Amino acid sequence: NRNPDTFGADIKKMTSANLTLSEAQSSELFGLMPRQRLRTVQKDLFARLDQVPFIATAHHEQTGE
Numbered sequence: 001n002r003n004p005d006t007f008g009a010d011i012k013k014m015t016s017a018n019l020t021l022s023e024a025q026s027s028e029l030f031g032l033m034p035r036q037r038l039r040t041v042q043k044d045l046f047a048r049l050d051q052v053p054f055i056a057t058a059h060h061e062q063t064g065e
Helices: 004-016 021-026 032-050 053-063
Strands: none
Touching: 004 021, 004 032, 021 032
16 A cells, blocks of 8 residues: 555656666665665566566566575
8 A cells, every 4th residue: 555645756757858767766865764665666577577477578589596
C-alpha cells in the first residue's frame, strides 16, 4: 500500500522532468525520502519484471546469473 500523496507525487515529478528511475535517484530535484521511495518502486518493479518468464530468461542470459 503506497500512499499516492507521496509515491504518486514522486512518480509524477519524475515523469514530468522526463527522468528515468535511476536518473531521478541521483537528481537534486529529489530529497532523501523521495529518492528512497523511488528506489523502492524500482526494486519492486524490477522484481516483478524478473517474474515474467521471457524477460527473466533474457536478463539471466545477459548477466550470467
